[in-house]
Amino acid sequence: MDSARIVVVGCGYVGLTTGACLARLGHDVTCGDVDGEKISRLRRGEVDLREPGLGELLAEGVAAGRLRFTEDSAQPVTGAEFVFLCLPTPRGVEGEADLSAVDSVVGDIRALLPPGAVVVAKSTVPVGTARRLARSLAREDVAVVSNPEFLREGRAVEDFLHPDRIVVGADDQRAAERVAGLYASVQARAELVDSVSAEVVKYASNGYLATKLSYVNDLAELCEHTGADVEAVTEGMKRDHRVAPSFLSAGPGWGGSCLPKDTAALLHTAASHGVEMPLLRAAIRANGHHQARVADKVVECCGGDVSGARVGLLGLTFKAHTGDLRDSPALAVARLLAERGAQLRGYDPACAERVAVEGVRCVADPRLAAENADVLVLLTDWPEFAELDWEQVAAVIRTPVLVDARNQVDPREVARAGFAWRGTGRSLR
Structure with missing residues (x-):
């Protein structure tokens, strides 16, 4: 697949690793986060996470012009082909996952997504979330795909670039194939479900x-x-x-x-x-x-x-x-x-x-x-x-x-x- 325009929403553990690694794979990536201080540190090349290889990948992507950071996640969405949601889903009082951050972002970007865009749920989300987000977006011209992460802390870069498998879930086969295509240079089987x-x-x-x-x-x-x-x-x-x-x-x-x-x-x-x-x-x-x-x-x-x-x-x-x-x-x-x-x-x-x-x-x-x-x-x-x-x-x-x-x-x-x-x-x- 040729270079894709990607927006990653959330610069936490999953989001930063995802953004830096997708840039390594040759894609044009903008990472957004509401934490302005974090974005300032990332622009200076400072990585708070203790993760081998992540700082080097970040510097490489920035130097190559394939990776950038912003406090405004919404505006870059207007030109994105793929929007990766890498947001916190903490445990609620009864054990359920709290999707308030995910729902808030989806509401913010609903009208900004260009036709043909694909929203990718990378965060760990409850069963049925992709279909619920599709209903929430109410955009027949925008697909929602589940692409769960399997990153081990301390080995996240290795796990992203050399995974055991890539799981892509969608009710739209074409959308699933497009997301799987982002990983074309990764030597791993893509499971489309x-x-x-x-x-x-x-x-x-x-x-x-x-x-x-x-x-x-x-x-x-x-x-x-x-x-x-x-x-x-x-x-x-x-x-x-x-x-x-x-x-x-x-x-x-x-x-x-x-x-x-x-x-x-x-x-x-x-x-x-x-x-x-x-x-x-x-x-x-x-x-x-x-x-x-x-x-x-x-x-x-x-x-x-x-x-x-x-x-x-x-x-x-x-x-x-x-x-x-x-x-x-x-x-x-x-x-x-x-x-x-x-x-x-x-x-x-x-x-x-x-x-x-x-x-x-x-x-x-x-x-x-x-x-x-x-x-x-x-x-x-x-x-x-x-x-x-x-x-x-x-x-x-x-x-x-x-x-x-x-x-x-x-x-x-x-x-x-x-x-x-x-x-x-x-x-x-």
């Missing part, structure tokens, strides 16, 4: 991944009580071609900006159609259980009471290689400990000392988190934690005990430094 199926694919994928993670943590708990090693178990599982090797790491539960929100939205959609989905409900309950199990281990290591105890936290973000604290399992564990009276100090490579985390004093060095601590808890799988000088850490900690919720460090190495190590899915015998 109806819009409702495309919307379900996104939720179904995240619901499955959440269930898989809860299952692995269930196995880890079983391993602790039977004498098995969860890492040996999962390695054996990975050898089976029917079991995909990803999302088989035990830990302190799952979180982030997608899985909690999307599982809640999927349950809300199911309930609205009289479908129970008991397996997904159990996976969500299990997740809370496993977060509480980590907190319980810390309490046990403090003699059964953490009131007044000093607890050091290694890792605050929901996973490594991102600065995202949203629905972080590390913070869920921290809240449980704070409720029991623990004094918390935390370090995370992506969080500056000035970052405000309720109940946690953020520090600039892992040794400061460990200083005079009664127990140290590793909660996020940052590679640098595996490389810590544990003898230096042992020199400043009050009680050399490490609860390794991610099995991130070599227990023999920390044992040589004098630590008692307690992992996840390792034998209690």
